[in-house]
Ligand SMILES: Cc1cc2nc3c(=O)[nH]c(=O)nc-3n(C[C@H](O)[C@H](O)[C@H](O)COP(=O)(O)OP(=O)(O)OC[C@H]3O[C@@H](n4cnc5c(N)ncnc54)[C@H](O)[C@@H]3O)c2cc1C
């Protein structure tokens with residue numbers, strides 16, 4: 001638990017230059033191998049001795065995993081594209097500004113220069129008990145220090161879907177990708193599969209020890225954005241303690257197709273309120289076909305449906321309601 | 335010099351050839367069983383010449399040969415092995431910016447970067463800013479003229495972050511530059527004067 005500062009434990013380092021080689025290695029090394037993207041989540045865990053992989057597969061030299069390209073109507077983003085690149089890409093900005101904005105709100109400039117889009121949606125939770133090495137449910141132990149202890153520090157924790165674990169999804173880009181109905185391509189030596197980004201994330205009701213569906217030997221290769229929500233009205237807002245570095249207390253990503261002032265269809269997704277990014281289907285249904293002004297009160301009432309606040313995070317209920325209002329009205333000050 | 339992509343860089347990763355060379359060079363004979371087998375559990379065959387810990391890094395325009403462990407961070411290599419102690423390690427967790435260096439002109443946290451991942455790239459540290467004749471870089475001159483820092487611990491990181499930011503936007507507003515260097519903390523909370531100094535340095539750079 002103590003923070004050890006004498007460097008990381010040894011591992012074998014592999015630096016493949018093609019996806020094929022990476023998959024061969026992943027298959028050969030199996031559960032011994034750890035995929036390394038930007039390393040900003042990974043290296044910290046190695047330093048703290050919380051993860052001790054025997055082998056690390058550094059994807060940094062696989063050029064085909066980087067960059068943004070058009071494929072028919074889809075925009076295809078390589079998983080190793082950095083957050084800075086996502087934030088600056090002219091085509092992402094023009095058609096999917098929501099994602100560019102979310103990527104630009106992550107952490108700090110240096111972290112965005114190195115952290116990847118694939119890594120950002122695949123990072124582990126930041127619950128400090130878990131990250132500090134406490135043997136909680138998520139770590140395979142027998143309690144939840146944040147939610148079940150009377151002393152639990154849970155100001156940053158979950159409002160929704162708490163089943164044993166109250167940790168939250170820390171990603172800023174994940175809600176944006178869900179609002180945009182992105183699809184992910186995942187490859188292994190055995191083949192490729194495509195999953196809707198919404199189904200990528202795993203809550204404690206499904207598996208308390210994991211945050212996503214990536215299995216041993218699998219590499220996330222592409223994030224694909226279909227034209228479905230290209231160029232509609234977007235809204236992203238992140239509430240946090242400090243304007244840099246800090247993870248979201250709550251964030252919201254919204255996409256709305258408008259006819260004049262009327263909302264034809266919309267997607268609303270919250271981050272940092274559950275172990276998975278949290279979509280608001282009830283709000284989406286309630287606003288469809290209504291004018292923005294007329295929709296806003298009902299939407300705000302419905303937004304926190306099902307929320308079960310912990311002793312220290314009740315403020316998140318108000319944040320959720322207000323963020324949904326602001327997303328609908330499209331303004332950052334009320 | 336590049337390792338084969340399907341072969342690892344091992345913690346004990348010398349090849350037989352390198353080992354023999356090094357033994358000959360040292361004029362010594364030692365019992366070397368461990369070096370050949372590598373760490374317990376690694377257990378693959380080592381193909382000749384494939385595994386290389388000894389790499390060349392391009393640092394401040396110079397080629398430096400250095401023996402780098404697989405798990406070594408760029409901050410450890412630069413400070414501990416190449417004697418470039420200008421960059422500081424404040425947090426070792428990507429949370430302070432004291433270790434900022436430029437890698438292919440982009441500011442990165444050296445404490446959270448594996449050295450092997452920047453092989454073949456151009457690394458610039460604060461030591462590489464001054465001109466060959468010892469004259470200061472315009473950014474350094476700006477800092478000196480405005481007395482921007484107090485203890486100065488954060489200064490190398492701020493300088494490198496600023497230089498990286500100015501490549502993309504050479505004529506920033508104060509607000510823009512503040513955002514550009516927002517990944518750097520100052521324990522002395524001297525931000526206002528630091529920004530004044532960095533703005534002065536940016537102005538000197540534009541004048542050339
Ligand atoms: C101080 C600090 C502050 C931060 N603040 C924020 C914030 O405010 N908002 C935010 O969203 N994020 C934040 N982050 C997270 C950061 O943005 C990184 O994006 C994230 O940590 C992981 O990205 P990475 O590329 O470094 O991935 P890595 O650390 O290399 O990988 C993360 C995980 O994903 C897996 N993985 C990555 N890529 C692949 C792939 N292609 N295939 C299979 N598995 C893969 C790895 O095995 C690992 O388990 C912060 C991080 C730090 C250190």
Ligand code: SF4
Pocket residue numbers: 125127128129130136137138139143144145146147157164165166167
């Ligand atoms: S919230 Fe989840 S990760 Fe945190 S202590 Fe509880 S079980 Fe562990």
Ligand code: FES
Pocket residue numbers: 422423424425426427428429430431432433434443444445446
């Ligand atoms: S030492 Fe690298 S960011 Fe603090």
Ligand code: FES
Pocket residue numbers: 483484485486487488489519520521522523524
């Ligand atoms: S001047 Fe002391 S840390 Fe910045």
